[in-house]
Amino acid sequence: MRLPTPQNLVRVARRVMRWGLRSQWARSTHSISFGCTRMIRLCALAIFVCMGLTAQQVAATYVGQEVCQTCHEDTAKAFAKNPHHAAKNSCESCHGPGSNHAGSASAADIRNPSKLAPAETDRICLTCHLNQPTHIGRISSSHMKNEVACTACHKIHQNGPFGLVARRPAAINELCASCHISVWAQFQKPYTHRLVQNAMTCVDCHNPHGSFRPGMMRSVAANEPGCFKCHSEVRGPFTFEHAPVRFEGCGTCHEAHGSVNPRMLTRQDVRQVCLDCHANLPNQGLATTAKALGVVPPAFHDLRSPRFRNCAVCHQEVHGSFVDGNLLR
Secondary structure (H helix, E strand, C coil): CCCCCHHHHHHHHHHHHHCCCCCCHHHHHHHHHHHHHHHHHHHHHHHHHCCCHHHHHCCCCCCCCCHHHHCCCCHHHHCCCCHHHHHHHCCHHHHHHCCCHHHHHHHHHHHCCCHHHHHHHHHHHHHCCCCHHCCCCHHHHHHHHHHHHHHHHCCCCCCCCCCCCCCHHHHHHHHHHHHCCHHHCCCCCCCCCCCCCCCHHHHEEEECCCHHHHHHHHEECEEEEEHHHHHHCCCCCCCEEHHHHHHHHCCCCCCCCCCCCCCCCCCCCCCHHHHCCCCCCCCCCHHHHHHCCCCCCCCCCCCCCHHHHHHHCCCCCCCCCCCCCCCCC
């Protein structure tokens, strides 16, 4: 004997209920009608229990926002001013079909994106936001790889077009610092960008939705580092370029989050930064080859002499020069 499917049982229960309500006997008194309806519901529930079926096994259907508003009145009123209100099926676009939840009022019968695994939550959000330029790098971003869900930063039920995520500088920096504690500690060094004073935010330099550059750095002017958005005077192009600026980026010499050097260099002294690449190696008798390899003859740059211990005294155009290949002043 083939057991009836849950969908067929629902149809049978509805037909029996409609028949009982339409019958003359059920219309006689309100109490009898209520008792008949309750009895039919109990019979349908008994059938499901006997078959070992649960509410999740019954195919849920969309019921509309009006049904959700019956119980979640405050949330529905706030959601009316939310950008997601324009989505088809509104509440059920994120929470899924709500017929089972409307009947049982159980949290187990509805989908809650904030309690799902990050990958499942992102899949729900990217159903609509996948092809938008702001979120184009989400799939390859560090946040997704580290299982940081969209709901970790965005509050979906908040009001207004700017209420889904923090917008004020202090709130943005506080939100980022809640996870990036070690980075925020670097901003307590003597020389930093002005994030602690809330004159800047983390998203001025980083794209939290993902970027094709390392560190989710923002880009400007044909995919160049976002640093040039503010520091345009060192952008170039130069006739004689300092190779790390073009190929390795500003982070080769500068520590963007904080440093003990006034120029926010990776080391305390300028010469220590230069010697990371321009090691004082032997010349091997070929000055031209040595210069091409990025080293200098020790006979000329004698680091025992104080005048050679500050490279920027002579090589002032460290980002690039229009007149000299050695980046001299």
